Structure formats: C-alpha cells, structure tokens
Amino acid sequence: MTGTPRRAVRLLLMAAASLSVLLPLLRGATAAGAVAEFGMGRGEAVAAQLATALVMLTAFLLSGRAADLWGWPRVLRWTLGMMVAGGAVAVTADRPWTYLAGRTVEDAGAAGVLIAALASVPVLNLPGRITRVVGGAVAGVATAFVLGANIAVRIDSVAGWRLGESVLPAAAALLLLAALRLLPRDRLPGPAVRALPVCGPGVAVAALLAVAGLELGPLRDWSDPLVGGLLCAAVALFAACRARSVLLARRNPGPPAPGVPALAAGGAMAAGATLGFTQLALSAAVPVVLLQRGVTLAHVTLAMSGYGLGMLAAGLVARHWRLTPLTSSSLGLPLAAVGLAALHFLPADAGRAALVAGAVAVLVGFGLVVAQIPYLAGFLAALPRQRRAAASALYPVSILLGGVLAQAVPGSTELLTGRGGPPALGTVLWVACGVVAVVAMLLGRPVVSLAVAAAAGLQHLLLVALAGERVADRPGAAVAALAVGAVMGLVAWSRRQQSERLARVRASEIALQQAVxxxxxxxxxxxxxxxxxxxxxxxxxxxxxxxxxxxxxxxxxxxxxxxxxxxxxxxxxxxxxxxxxxxxxxxxxxxxxxxxxxxxxxxxxxxxxxxxxxxxxxxxxxxxxxxxxxxxxxxxxxxxxxxxxxxxxxxxxxxxxxxxxxxxxxxxxxxxxxxxxxxxxxxxxxxxxxxxxxxxxxxxxxxxxxxxxxxxxxxxxxxxxxxxxxxxxxxxxxxxxxxxxxxxx
CATH class of the missing domain: 3.60.40.10 (PPM-type phosphatase domain)
Known part of the structure; x- marks a missing residue:
C-alpha cells in the first residue's frame, strides 16, 4: 500500500466495519414494513432467521480463506459489492423470496466486510499498536451504533421501509468507490507455503448443523426430531473430525504447521461468545421491560443507545491506557454482571426506568467491550501469517455462536417477538448474568467475582434481617446492594494487584541480592x-x-x-x-x-x-x-x-x-x-x-x-x-x- 495514507485506509476499514454493526439495526427497523407489504408469515420469518445465521457463518469461514488466498483488499471490494447488489435486490423486490434472497446476499457481504477489516489489522499495524488501533476502531463503531440506533427507530415511519433499506447499500457503494481508489488492485503476495485451512470442511459442516439445530429449537420445539437430528449429527461429525485429526497426527509425526495459538484463540473466543450471548439477552430483555412500564419506543431506543456509549468509553480507555486481558476481564465482566442483575430492579416509573436502564446499558456495554479489546488485540497479534484472515474469522464466529446459544435460553424467543412475560424476562437475565459471572471467573480473577457476589448477597441478607423483605426488594435497596458488591470487587482487585506487586518487588529483591x-x-x-x-x-x-x-x-x-x-x-x-x-x-x-x-x-x-x-x-x-x-x-x-x-x-x-x-x-x-x-x-x-x-x-x-x-x-x-x-x-x-x-x- 505504498503511497496510500494509512490513516485514510484505517478510516475506510472502520467505516466498513460499522456497516456490519448497523445492518441488524436498520434491518430490525425496516423489517416490519417489509413483512406487512409482502404478507410474510411465520414460515418465511423462520426461514429468514435460519438463513441469516447459516449464511453469515458460511461467509465468515469462506471470506477468511479467500482473504488468505487473494488478500484482504480484494475481499473487501468483493464483499462491499455483494452488499450493494444484495441491498439493491431487497429494495427493489416485488416478491417475498426475492426480498429474502437479497437480504441473504447482503448479510453475506456484511460478514465478509467484517472479516476483511479484522484481517487488515495485523497487516497494517505493528503488534504493539494493535490494542490502540482496535480501541480506536471500537470507539468509531460505537459512535456509528449510537447514531444509527436513534436514526433507525424513525426511518421506517418517516421514509418508508424501502428508503430505509437503501441506506446501507448506498453507504456500501460509497465505500466501494473509496476502496477502489485507496486500496491496491494487484493481488498481495501470499505466503510462500500453502496454508492449511483453520478448520476443515467437516468441522465447518458440523458448525452449520449445530447452528441450524440451535436456531430451529426455540422456533419449532426442542422435541422436534429434526432439531434433535441436526444436533446429534453435528456432535457426531465433530467427533469424527477430531478423531481423524488425532489419527493423522500419529501417522505423520512431523513438525506441525504454524497454527493458531490455543491460549490466545481460547480467550478471544470465550470473550466473543460472551459478548454475543449478552448482547442478544440485553436486546431481548431491555425493550420488553421498558415497554411494560410504559416507556415510548423512542426512549427505549435512547436507553439502548447507552450500550453504544459504554462501547465508546471502553474503546477510548483501551486507546489511552494499556490494559492486560486479565485486568480488563477482572474489572469489566463483573461490572457487566452487576448491570444485568440490576435490570431486575428497575423502578416502576417510566421516566426513571428508562434513565436507570440507560445507565445499566452503559455499564454492561463498557464492561463487556473493555474485556474484549485486549483479548482480540492479543489474538490478532499472535496469528500466523499463513492463516491470518481465516483464523481471525474465529472471533466473529464465536460472537455468532454466542448469540445463537442465547436464543436457545427458554423465554428468549418470546422476548424477541414481544410475547414474553416476567418469568421469561427473569430467566433470560439471570442466565445472562450467570454466564458473564462464570466467564469472569475463567478469564479474570475469581476473587473479584466472588467478592462482588458475596458482598451484594450479604448486603441484601442484612437488609432483609434489619428492615424486612419488602424493603430489601425495593429497586433502590437492590441497586445499592449491587453497588456495594461492585465496590467490594474493585477493592478485591486492587488488593490482589497490590499483593502481586509486592511479590514482584520481593522477587526482584531476591534476584538482585543473589546477583550481587x-x-x-x-x-x-x-x-x-x-x-x-x-x-x-x-x-x-x-x-x-x-x-x-x-x-x-x-x-x-x-x-x-x-x-x-x-x-x-x-x-x-x-x-x-x-x-x-x-x-x-x-x-x-x-x-x-x-x-x-x-x-x-x-x-x-x-x-x-x-x-x-x-x-x-x-x-x-x-x-x-x-x-x-x-x-x-x-x-x-x-x-x-x-x-x-x-x-x-x-x-x-x-x-x-x-x-x-x-x-x-x-x-x-x-x-x-x-x-x-x-x-x-x-x-x-x-x-x-x-x-x-x-x-x-x-x-x-x-x-x-x-x-x-x-x-x-x-x-x-x-x-x-x-x-x-x-x-x-x-x-x-x-x-x-x-x-x-x-x-x-
């Protein structure tokens, strides 16, 4: 990319990645108008949801492989073109299947754009700068999220669904023109040795079968033979692929090909799956709990924008302060768990409920994303050059799988369709809170998560003992207990940091003494x-x-x-x-x-x-x-x-x-x-x-x-x-x- 300003290329890539975030927002805002015009029923809705998940998973894997073979600039241009073509078909469709086909192509293009943007990060930046670059990109995407969420809620009523649907294809067309001007047309030099795929066809098919089963389970019924057959086939195929890999490794004990570092990949994928799971739970629960309290749709969207503000704050923190994965997980994920728990105790008043929900969304967004950035940056920096793009697809795949798993939680589908009640709401939120807490103990310091839970629980029990259960269950008392838990978590983290710092000083002291x-x-x-x-x-x-x-x-x-x-x-x-x-x-x-x-x-x-x-x-x-x-x-x-x-x-x-x-x-x-x-x-x-x-x-x-x-x-x-x-x-x-x-x- 000699002669091309790297700042301009980074802005192009950040804008392209923002399209992948804005697509589901605008799609959700315009889907109601399209469904009403085409008269689509439950069957078409199920097919569209299943196709979106399968197509995006396939596009993630294929785009990564293509970027390794032909370079990420080509893949970016191709996938932006797919977004333009798919969006144009969806906007001009006169039949439901034509509309769904256009949406599918647009989804595949958005997935490829995200892979190209991820694959470019370790190419354009030195390893030590990747955390700052990812933090800046997250801040830019978060800004687009906040603006897009508040525009999307009004676009259907103001301009109609077709005009709203045409916004992203038009933006993709502008970015495609910029990519043609800024990015090289020639094929980038590939690796000297032909790289093996990150996952073979068998594992990819097993992942597709698992996603299909998890998507159809809550939509049809978990006892449906088709759902059970898909999940069993996925498990059997994955086990067969794993056994075949072990046998091949024993038969050919030569030096292994450069692979994806297991520790970096595991941390990034665990963080990504937690992000996908929690995002879907949050987007399913917050609108329902606010609408039940009489909050208007515009204010619901404004409250959900707090999640983007939390992302923005996390990106700026990561850009200006060097956070380690352990520190970010120890602090961020317990804060996210506290925020999810606080959603159970929103005030009954509509205005105060919207305000508290917005603050909770900020807390959850900050906690989740601040834990993502160091893991993602370390993962991208550790990828082998031969399989850099294909391996980077593992992160968005994990986010997708986390969202699919969240849909399998009892009550989540009812909440997403607006039919869920308090039992479904409580189930989804507590499961999400538990998932975040478990991952916080795995990726961060267990003592911090335990301190948060113990302090909040003891505070609640103390209120029950002193003032009675009625007072303890009030929103203010519950939020105060959670705040005490969060403060105790910070104290535990600070204490552990101090202990480790003293241990390092002592080790340095001993090393100096033995050297002299x-x-x-x-x-x-x-x-x-x-x-x-x-x-x-x-x-x-x-x-x-x-x-x-x-x-x-x-x-x-x-x-x-x-x-x-x-x-x-x-x-x-x-x-x-x-x-x-x-x-x-x-x-x-x-x-x-x-x-x-x-x-x-x-x-x-x-x-x-x-x-x-x-x-x-x-x-x-x-x-x-x-x-x-x-x-x-x-x-x-x-x-x-x-x-x-x-x-x-x-x-x-x-x-x-x-x-x-x-x-x-x-x-x-x-x-x-x-x-x-x-x-x-x-x-x-x-x-x-x-x-x-x-x-x-x-x-x-x-x-x-x-x-x-x-x-x-x-x-x-x-x-x-x-x-x-x-x-x-x-x-x-x-x-x-x-x-x-x-x-x-």
Missing part, C-alpha cells in the same frame, strides 16, 4: 559454611554490607565487610569490591597481597568519584586443606568470634586501616594472622549491624551474652538462632546485617 551477593555454599573445600544477609531497608535486597566465599587454588577464601554510606552508591561500591575479589582471589597467592589489591581498587574508585571519604571495612579469611587453622587479614573490621565448648571468645586479630585509605598500597602487603580452628568450635564473622542493633530502650544487642545462651557450634543452627534472636531484640534494624559461620567439615 552470591549465596554462601554449605560446603566449600574442608569448611562447612552458613551465610545470612538482612538489609536494613525492606525492598532493597542489597545494602552496604557484603560477603563472599570462593574456592581457589590457594584454598578456601572468604570476604566480609561493610562499605561507608547507604543507597545505590553503596551498592555500586559493593559490586566493584566483590568483582575485584572474585577475580583476584584466584590470581593472588598471598592473602595480604589480595587485601592490598582490594585497597588499591577502592582507592581508584574513590578518586574516580571524587569521594575522599570512601572506605570499607573488610575481613579476609583463608583456609588451606589439611590444616586446623585459618589465616585472617583484618582491615578495620570486627574481629571474628570463636564459639566452642569453652564458651564465646573474641579472637586476637590486629585491625589495620580500612580499605580505600591507601594504607595497604605502599610496600609489601600485610602479614595474615593465624587462628586455630579446632574441631567442635565455630568462627562467626559478622558486621556491626548485628552488634549495634538496638531495642526500644536504645540498648545494643548483647552479642556475646546471646551467643553463650544459644551455645550452638553448628553453623546452620548458629546463624538461624542469631537471626531469629536479633529479630526479637529490635523492632527495626538501623543497619544491614551480614553473617558467616564456619567450622571444619
């Missing part, structure tokens, strides 16, 4: 070790304390220390020091020289930062295999503590100046101090965060005294006991704590 401070291994060389690190600030994972234990050709070497300062700069200093230690511990034979190299590294870092006060206390320890002593170099750090049968003792290790002051960079490195490590005793290396931990009275943690009480020479028990004990001593750490306990294996 490697876990101390339980056995290294001939030493048994246990390490523990506790940052003073929750959520940081790493502070200014550090430790490390490595196995080198010169023996087992340990490092523990504390950097001056806090925050990210202290973490950077820790990272530099540990990196230097991990590399130089293998290269430097003398432990004193290793300490000198760490000193020079920190001096260079201080000069690079211009920080003359940067330093770190550190203690280096080395154990050579086969000896019962360790060597220690102490650079301004706390001396190790020996814990053994004879009690707790501070080891005599002279303290040098801390690292970073340049004292070790002159002349030879310091001489390590040997320390005996007899069996049955342990050495404890620690930072000042342990010994300087304060309780609420300001007293320091009595480390020696508490070690005498613990009397644990095993490294694991020693460290675990100290960590728990200091936690009981202080209500809040003021400094990081790093511990290493070691003993001979």
């Amino acid at each position: 401070l490697h876990p101390i291994p339980p056995l290294l060389g001939e030493l048994r070790l246990t390490g523990h690190y506790q940052p003073a600030t929750a959520g940081t994972g790493v502070g200014g304390d550090f430790f490390e234990a490595v196995r080198t050709p010169h023996g087992t070497r340990l490092l523990i220390g504390d950097v001056r300062g806090k925050g990210l700069q202290a973490v950077q200093t820790v990272t530099d020091l540990l990196g230097c230690f991990r590399s130089q511990a293998h290269e430097t034979a003398d432990l004193g020289e290793l300490a000198a190299r760490l000193d020079r590294q920190l001096t260079r870092l201080a000069a690079a930062r211009g920080d003359e006060e940067l330093f770190a206390t550190a203690l280096l320890l080395q154990h050579r295999d086969g000896v019962d002593q360790v060597e220690v170099v102490n650079c301004g750090h706390l001396a190790p503590l020996r814990v053994g049968p004879d009690g707790v003792r501070t080891t005599p290790v002279p303290a040098l100046l801390p690292l970073g002051l340049g004292a070790l960079g002159l002349g030879r490195g310091p001489v390590p101090t040997p320390l005996a490590l007899p069996g049955g005793s342990a050495l404890l290396l620690h930072t000042d965060g342990l010994s300087e931990a304060r309780n609420s009275s300001g007293e320091f943690y009595p480390l020696g005294e508490r070690l005498s009480v613990l009397r644990a020479a095993d490294p694991g028990r020693l460290v675990a006991g100290l960590a728990a004990d200091v936690h009981d001593w202080t209500h809040q750490l003021s400094d990081d704590i790093a511990l290493i306990a070691l003993t001979r294996a």
Whole structure:
C-alpha cells in the first residue's frame, strides 16, 4: 500500500466495519414494513432467521480463506459489492423470496466486510499498536451504533421501509468507490507455503448443523426430531473430525504447521461468545421491560443507545491506557454482571426506568467491550501469517455462536417477538448474568467475582434481617446492594494487584541480592559454611554490607565487610569490591597481597568519584586443606568470634586501616594472622549491624551474652538462632546485617 495514507485506509476499514454493526439495526427497523407489504408469515420469518445465521457463518469461514488466498483488499471490494447488489435486490423486490434472497446476499457481504477489516489489522499495524488501533476502531463503531440506533427507530415511519433499506447499500457503494481508489488492485503476495485451512470442511459442516439445530429449537420445539437430528449429527461429525485429526497426527509425526495459538484463540473466543450471548439477552430483555412500564419506543431506543456509549468509553480507555486481558476481564465482566442483575430492579416509573436502564446499558456495554479489546488485540497479534484472515474469522464466529446459544435460553424467543412475560424476562437475565459471572471467573480473577457476589448477597441478607423483605426488594435497596458488591470487587482487585506487586518487588529483591551477593555454599573445600544477609531497608535486597566465599587454588577464601554510606552508591561500591575479589582471589597467592589489591581498587574508585571519604571495612579469611587453622587479614573490621565448648571468645586479630585509605598500597602487603580452628568450635564473622542493633530502650544487642545462651557450634543452627534472636531484640534494624559461620567439615 505504498503511497496510500494509512490513516485514510484505517478510516475506510472502520467505516466498513460499522456497516456490519448497523445492518441488524436498520434491518430490525425496516423489517416490519417489509413483512406487512409482502404478507410474510411465520414460515418465511423462520426461514429468514435460519438463513441469516447459516449464511453469515458460511461467509465468515469462506471470506477468511479467500482473504488468505487473494488478500484482504480484494475481499473487501468483493464483499462491499455483494452488499450493494444484495441491498439493491431487497429494495427493489416485488416478491417475498426475492426480498429474502437479497437480504441473504447482503448479510453475506456484511460478514465478509467484517472479516476483511479484522484481517487488515495485523497487516497494517505493528503488534504493539494493535490494542490502540482496535480501541480506536471500537470507539468509531460505537459512535456509528449510537447514531444509527436513534436514526433507525424513525426511518421506517418517516421514509418508508424501502428508503430505509437503501441506506446501507448506498453507504456500501460509497465505500466501494473509496476502496477502489485507496486500496491496491494487484493481488498481495501470499505466503510462500500453502496454508492449511483453520478448520476443515467437516468441522465447518458440523458448525452449520449445530447452528441450524440451535436456531430451529426455540422456533419449532426442542422435541422436534429434526432439531434433535441436526444436533446429534453435528456432535457426531465433530467427533469424527477430531478423531481423524488425532489419527493423522500419529501417522505423520512431523513438525506441525504454524497454527493458531490455543491460549490466545481460547480467550478471544470465550470473550466473543460472551459478548454475543449478552448482547442478544440485553436486546431481548431491555425493550420488553421498558415497554411494560410504559416507556415510548423512542426512549427505549435512547436507553439502548447507552450500550453504544459504554462501547465508546471502553474503546477510548483501551486507546489511552494499556490494559492486560486479565485486568480488563477482572474489572469489566463483573461490572457487566452487576448491570444485568440490576435490570431486575428497575423502578416502576417510566421516566426513571428508562434513565436507570440507560445507565445499566452503559455499564454492561463498557464492561463487556473493555474485556474484549485486549483479548482480540492479543489474538490478532499472535496469528500466523499463513492463516491470518481465516483464523481471525474465529472471533466473529464465536460472537455468532454466542448469540445463537442465547436464543436457545427458554423465554428468549418470546422476548424477541414481544410475547414474553416476567418469568421469561427473569430467566433470560439471570442466565445472562450467570454466564458473564462464570466467564469472569475463567478469564479474570475469581476473587473479584466472588467478592462482588458475596458482598451484594450479604448486603441484601442484612437488609432483609434489619428492615424486612419488602424493603430489601425495593429497586433502590437492590441497586445499592449491587453497588456495594461492585465496590467490594474493585477493592478485591486492587488488593490482589497490590499483593502481586509486592511479590514482584520481593522477587526482584531476591534476584538482585543473589546477583550481587552470591549465596554462601554449605560446603566449600574442608569448611562447612552458613551465610545470612538482612538489609536494613525492606525492598532493597542489597545494602552496604557484603560477603563472599570462593574456592581457589590457594584454598578456601572468604570476604566480609561493610562499605561507608547507604543507597545505590553503596551498592555500586559493593559490586566493584566483590568483582575485584572474585577475580583476584584466584590470581593472588598471598592473602595480604589480595587485601592490598582490594585497597588499591577502592582507592581508584574513590578518586574516580571524587569521594575522599570512601572506605570499607573488610575481613579476609583463608583456609588451606589439611590444616586446623585459618589465616585472617583484618582491615578495620570486627574481629571474628570463636564459639566452642569453652564458651564465646573474641579472637586476637590486629585491625589495620580500612580499605580505600591507601594504607595497604605502599610496600609489601600485610602479614595474615593465624587462628586455630579446632574441631567442635565455630568462627562467626559478622558486621556491626548485628552488634549495634538496638531495642526500644536504645540498648545494643548483647552479642556475646546471646551467643553463650544459644551455645550452638553448628553453623546452620548458629546463624538461624542469631537471626531469629536479633529479630526479637529490635523492632527495626538501623543497619544491614551480614553473617558467616564456619567450622571444619
């Protein structure tokens, strides 16, 4: 589409998709005049309804396949032409069957137009922009829906059914001219490998049989042998196709062809079926419940326009905020279920009933559509290039099947024909509410749906207990209970989001800590070790304390220390020091020289930062295999503590100046101090965060005294006991704590 403005093409596609939404609205407004003129009876009405469902299902599948073979621009032009031709035949018809044939062709064209528009989305847009594009398209279609609904209700009485029927063919003709001008005439390059169909002929025939049975069931009778035969044949054929696919996969175990992602397709189809089911239930119930309260037809249409306003709001939200499928389902679908439940409690007054019904329609439209957009966008972005258009047909097919299933609900057909009473109304609305609630639990967070239902139910029971059933059943009280449920659902969702956010922070904290401070291994060389690190600030994972234990050709070497300062700069200093230690511990034979190299590294870092006060206390320890002593170099750090049968003792290790002051960079490195490590005793290396931990009275943690009480020479028990004990001593750490306990294996 080189040279064609993409904005113009997107507007063309949005207008074309709007035709598919406006067709049933205008058809419903003009059908009464056509039926009266041609004198069509129940037989013709049943045939028309069945033909519409079957033709649209067939058109969805064939248009998707055609778009994969010849490109969506061609299919768009062809199907717009079908709408023009079919509409012209219907408008000029002088016999009922000619009129029905024209309608059928127009329906097929509208289905193909929708498929072409869907197939174009992943072609014209990068995957990351599809959600915004779909949101903008939904907002545009919703605007057309609101305008079309309010025009359609007046068009038959003002202009007659033939003129009203000619509006969409005329609009399709204008769009066809625009498509001929804007879209390329050449065939788009197809996939290099011939793509297999998304569903084979057998599955397509099974779907057609199922739709025919579900459509005829409420129109004839569910006990009719024809209905039962169609449904049984559909199930048997689908099972046979599935068994054949499994057998072929076992016989030909080669690499599978690129297919439709099951998770993305399942979510989109579940959301689409819910949309189709709920839309039909809403369009069947709201007009009946409002007309029973004396609301005029114009105001009924105005109330139903609220559904389009909800769609508009959902499209704008999706366009400006990036919503995930889980978030949109967790928030949107429970709101839609609350709105459907509220329809049971409309006020008896006509004006207030129309106002509340309009608000409910806004809520239901927003909740349903805001849940659709992320699933549809993710589905379109994940489609394989070879079968992009055919696979995209699965979404409108699911909407169609959802509407067909809604017609199978007892009472829905009576409501659609205006003959339903309160029992049918209650059945359809509660079933729709239950379906939306179940899908909300499957696609969203179950805790949100359960919170909505539990809070609304408890509120109602509380009103019954306190004020009586008569007061609790009033519309205001019922709506208030549902509002409480919706608020509790939002609270539950917010709480769950916060919990997950904290879990992610904790996971990041652990990952950062393990990346900077490697876990101390339980056995290294001939030493048994246990390490523990506790940052003073929750959520940081790493502070200014550090430790490390490595196995080198010169023996087992340990490092523990504390950097001056806090925050990210202290973490950077820790990272530099540990990196230097991990590399130089293998290269430097003398432990004193290793300490000198760490000193020079920190001096260079201080000069690079211009920080003359940067330093770190550190203690280096080395154990050579086969000896019962360790060597220690102490650079301004706390001396190790020996814990053994004879009690707790501070080891005599002279303290040098801390690292970073340049004292070790002159002349030879310091001489390590040997320390005996007899069996049955342990050495404890620690930072000042342990010994300087304060309780609420300001007293320091009595480390020696508490070690005498613990009397644990095993490294694991020693460290675990100290960590728990200091936690009981202080209500809040003021400094990081790093511990290493070691003993001979």
